[in-house]
Amino acid sequence: MRLLDPNKNSPEVAGLLQTFDRLIVGQNEAKTVLANMVEQYQSGFSDPERPAGNVLFLGGTGTGKTATMQALAEGLFGDRRAMLKIDCAEYQHGHEIAKLVGSPPGYLGHRETHPMLTQEALDSFHTDKLKLSIVLFDEIEKSSDTLWNLLLGILDKATLTLGDNRRVDFRKVIIAMTSNLGSSQMERLATGGIGFSAPEVQSAILDSQLDNVAKEAAKRKFSPEFFNRLNNITVFHSLTSAQVREILDKEIARLHERFFFGSKVNFYFHVRKRAKEVILAEGYNKVYGARFLQRALERNVVTPLARLVASGQVLNNDTIVIDATPTGELRFYVEEDILG
Amino acid sequence: MARLLMLSVSGGGKPPYRKLVSVEDPARYLGIIRAKMVHDLIDYVAQNFVPGQETDDVQAEALRTLKVKLYETGLEDYPETDAEVEALYRRFDAGNQKNIFSGANLRTNL
Numbered sequence: 001m002r003l004l005d006p007n008k009n010s011p012e013v014a015g016l017l018q019t020f021d022r023l024i025v026g027q028n029e030a031k032t033v034l035a036n037m038v039e040q041y042q043s044g045f046s047d048p049e050r051p052a053g054n055v056l057f058l059g060g061t062g063t064g065k066t067a068t069m070q071a072l073a074e075g076l077f078g079d080r081r082a083m084l085k086i087d088c089a090e091y092q093h094g095h096e097i098a099k100l101v102g103s104p105p106g107y108l109g110h111r112e113t114h115p116m117l118t119q120e121a122l123d124s125f126h127t128d129k130l131k132l133s134i135v136l137f138d139e140i141e142k143s144s145d146t147l148w149n150l151l152l153g154i155l156d157k158a159t160l161t162l163g164d165n166r167r168v169d170f171r172k173v174i175i176a177m178t179s180n181l182g183s184s185q186m187e188r189l190a191t192g193g194i195g196f197s198a199p200e201v202q203s204a205i206l207d208s209q210l211d212n213v214a215k216e217a218a219k220r221k222f223s224p225e226f227f228n229r230l231n232n233i234t235v236f237h238s239l240t241s242a243q244v245r246e247i248l249d250k251e252i253a254r255l256h257e258r259f260f261f262g263s264k265v266n267f268y269f270h271v272r273k274r275a276k277e278v279i280l281a282e283g284y285n286k287v288y289g290a291r292f293l294q295r296a297l298e299r300n301v302v303t304p305l306a307r308l309v310a311s312g313q314v315l316n317n318d319t320i321v322i323d324a325t326p327t328g329e330l331r332f333y334v335e336e337d338i339l340g
Numbered sequence: 341m342a343r344l345l346m347l348s349v350s351g352g353g354k355p356p357y358r359k360l361v362s363v364e365d366p367a368r369y370l371g372i373i374r375a376k377m378v379h380d381l382i383d384y385v386a387q388n389f390v391p392g393q394e395t396d397d398v399q400a401e402a403l404r405t406l407k408v409k410l411y412e413t414g415l416e417d418y419p420e421t422d423a424e425v426e427a428l429y430r431r432f433d434a435g436n437q438k439n440i441f442s443g444a445n446l447r448t449n450l
Binding site for chain 2: 249319
């Protein structure tokens with residue numbers, strides 16, 4: 001007999017996990033849940049009467065819920081935008097559901113309102129190798145409960161009937177929902193209230209408490225029918241300062257790639273630790289997480305570098321060093337011809 | 341976490357050079373920079389192709405000899421002073437060849 005290894009991933013999922021590790025810091029539970037869904041679907045083990053998978057991501061803003069789904073799209077299709085993203089804040093009123101399914105016959109604009117959730121839209125992400133789509137309902141708690149009722153049918157039977165009676169098949173779809181429910185209580189629990197600082201390494205007990213707080217908040221908000229149809233509920237924990245620094249390093253690495261192929265001038269750049277602290281001070285805070293990190297990088301690094309390139313101060317193969325003064329101002333230096 | 345590495349580029353029908361680079365994922369960085377170098381080399385060959393002067397063999401040899409490597413410096417952050425930077429370059433200056441790593445050369449390399 002030959003021993004088998006049930007922990008060994010398929011090459012596709014191994015690649016997906018690598019993409020997750022490259023793009024997402026921490027949040028291992030969410031990565032595993034999504035990888036398992038893809039692996040089950042590839043093996044044909046998904047429930048044939050339901051979507052390929054569904055998951056509710058809970059947690060504070062800026063913890064990586066949406067970014068994880070973008071990483072899934074990048075890992076599966078090589079494009080982080082290869083998914084149908086529905087911003088649920090746009091569906092705060094019941095009638096707005098018509099934007100998703102189209103107006104029913106007899107209503108004004110029946111023919112003019114093109115539904116968003118069509119079979120063609122879902123299938124547009126399929127590739128020769130992978131017939132799978134991703135639909136993300138972002139910030140689902142902000143939508144009207146009409147949308148949750150619509151999701152009941154999709155989660156249960158994997159079908160949706162549009163306004164013109166066409167049916168949409170969701171069996172080849174991973175449905176993800178994100179929500180900030182319970183995030184303020186989680187924040188209070190993690191920090192111990194105003195005046196107390198959070199420990200860098202959260203204990204397993206605290207993690208479990210945070211999970212309970214988030215899940216209880218979701219239970220209170222959603223109907224039992226909706227909640228019971230969710231296969232996976234994953235809680236995203238607040239990022240530690242080490243994780244935030246890691247995210248910044250990953251974002252800077254992405255900038256390197258962007259400049260390698262996008263810039264008219266080939267140049268290298270370094271961001272010194274002092275400069276990184278200045279960017280972090282602007283781009284990260286406990287309430288919004290790492291949400292504004294990219295914006296801070298654009299303002300403090302991309303825009304000045306673009307100006308330096310456009311003004312001819314940066315030439316081909318120059319090395320730019322970005323440093324910070326003690327007062328927190330960023331300074332840009334060019335490496336001299338040291339051995340010249 | 342990002343760390344400071346020494347990038348070494350040689351072959352490709354150009355003078356060799358080295359560069360200090362901040363790298364978060366060395367394997368990916370190497371892949372990307374190799375792709376970029378090959379892309380630039382193909383562009384260079386296409387732009388400088390003179391019928392009868394540059395043979396296919398010369399171009400093939402330039403592509404074949406292109407070597408892009410990364411070396412550990414043991415540092416995370418870019419050095420504080422020019423003297424430290426210079427010491428770092430000299431440490432990797434295996435053949436002690438002057439000008440190889442100078443900015444003047446670098447600007448004409450790609």
